[in-house]
Amino acid sequence: MKLSQLRKRLSGDHNFKGHTILGSMCTEPHKIAVKTFKRFLSTNVGDPGLFPKLIELEKDYIKSLGQLLSCEAPGGSVVSGGSEANILAMWTARNRAQKHKREVIISEFCHFSFDKAADLLGLTLVKIPVGSDYKIRTDLARKAVGENTMAIVGIAGTTGLGVCDPISELSEIAVEHNIYLHVDAAFGGFVFPFINGSSKFDFSLPGVMSITVDPHKMGRAVIQSGCIIFREKEIEESLKIDVSYLSGGRAINRSILGTRSGASIAASWMVLNYLGYDGYRKNVQNVMKLTDWFVNEVRSIKGLGVKVQPECNIVGVCTTGDINLKDLIREIRKCGWAVSEWPDYIRIAVMPHVSKRSLVKFLADIKRILEFFSVNN
């Protein structure tokens, strides 16, 4: 079989260039990232001695992200994505904690990677309700702290609505009780630093021990690229496997994966170097401008509303009156749109691949569906 035949076989699938994907937190990678990734496709930094310069590049990249997140000398590494990063953070916290401490205080709206981490690591997630702003209720988080608390997790850019938990308050609780605080900024890590006046979530808060940031989301890098950043190199010492036999010589392994893509490092580094903080800021300004426009449009449509005022480029579109959300989503999907369904709203992620043109078309489709509903009601 030829590649052209395979392309044909797979041709019904969505793709980011097709402008139909409106609910994904991944996006079309930046051109320079794609070009770089392709060049280093066969490098395996799981054998670091073979690729000392790529490893240096990784350190450089982690340092840059650390600085973006207010930390001068961070530890950490480039991993396969936010799930691996969050699991590594929980694994680290568990191995540093006393044996009886196995509870994690976390928002009920946490990413499912924490459920995986809990099952894998034998932890109990103490899921704390959110307030009307969809952020963890810190009064309840504080009350939940006890003898068995191993860690607190704050989310900077929730999966559901892109809001930022009150992480400065979580940091106070963490410092007061000497508890490990991890921040899941898989989505927000490449967004909030570039929005003026957004909530603090980074290492400038003294309780924060580690942060997950995903280059393959708003970092415009290539799947699979995540990062775990530790406040100090010392923290990651609780996770190490000494591998003596590698071709490049003995090395310490700290990831879940063994074979590890050097292309992810090179591409993530390259896009940061190419865009710079200014490029990322512009990128974020663009999607936020489109987000604001979209929110206003949604609010102007009878029968639709917005769940919360977005803090980043994630919008929760809800229905008002007697419009059935499930029916609406079914019809939207029939039109070919890939949207994210939540119990009481539709999540739209205004990612770099989403154009104003496709949002206009999407809104026109929604209006048409709503009209059809009202006529047939």
Add this chain to the structure above:
Amino acid sequence: MKLSQLRKRLSGDHNFKGHTILGSMCTEPHKIAVKTFKRFLSTNVGDPGLFPKLIELEKDYIKSLGQLLSCEAPGGSVVSGGSEANILAMWTARNRAQKHKREVIISEFCHFSFDKAADLLGLTLVKIPVGSDYKIRTDLARKAVGENTMAIVGIAGTTGLGVCDPISELSEIAVEHNIYLHVDAAFGGFVFPFINGSSKFDFSLPGVMSITVDPHKMGRAVIQSGCIIFREKEIEESLKIDVSYLSGGRAINRSILGTRSGASIAASWMVLNYLGYDGYRKNVQNVMKLTDWFVNEVRSIKGLGVKVQPECNIVGVCTTGDINLKDLIREIRKCGWAVSEWPDYIRIAVMPHVSKRSLVKFLADIKRILEFFSVNN
């Protein structure tokens, strides 16, 4: 910065095309795999509803591997590599086992991903010594079975010497005591099926519940591509997270990773389809021919020997007489060769990227070093 500048910055690193890497179980991917991977770089099958045809391709691929491994209707998935696959197998076994069963019977020469799995999952590895053939001693494995045994692991293609544990005997023990048997064929899975008369290790043995196979090793696919194959779809049911909000619609997630490369699936499928079993057989015949030649050459050099007669394309080169192995490895590495150092031998992996020409050069360097040693002794 331009890509050309980054290439320059990283130019000191090894690469598979440079013919200096003699100790790696990864290799240069097949051209068709590279081409295919590049085409589907931005697909994320962590949101399977967006890519239903890629998911179909994954099922097709798992079915093909299952058939190669004597199983008609397997479960399983394409994951990031052997480490994730082995951890998934142990996670599955743990979630199926009674709470007190937390011991895993495994060869002392197991891959370090099992140490990770044990730390993650709260398991105890009962490491069984190997015999003079470097295979797990099944008499000791049998004795180790007890009330707390959760699983037995057999290795088809050990990391150290590429030998195959007596998996048919492990299968007998597993069946007799009703214990989960996992086979780590990360390396051997794409080798042993194509060598006539090699040991049985697959689902034709009734005890085998799951097998790890790495397309990105001898499967000629692109990093990061591993596979976990289950005897029956029902087995993987113990690992599932229901994710309701995906853009492509509700889906079950069974991997450690969340965002998951569709390119790995497409490229792995494509190379299997392109080469076919015949192509793989030829591939294996080529590396085995070179391996046999290399072993004979090594045996003809005074002061060198071979640890065991290779069962696949992995050779343990040891020193005899008073030649110090560590000194030899140091000098070999000074010549620019990347070899794998074990306590009492050098591991050479005769992978598809390794040419006879580079092995000739390598042996000439070794002879020169040995002469230098003998003169200066």
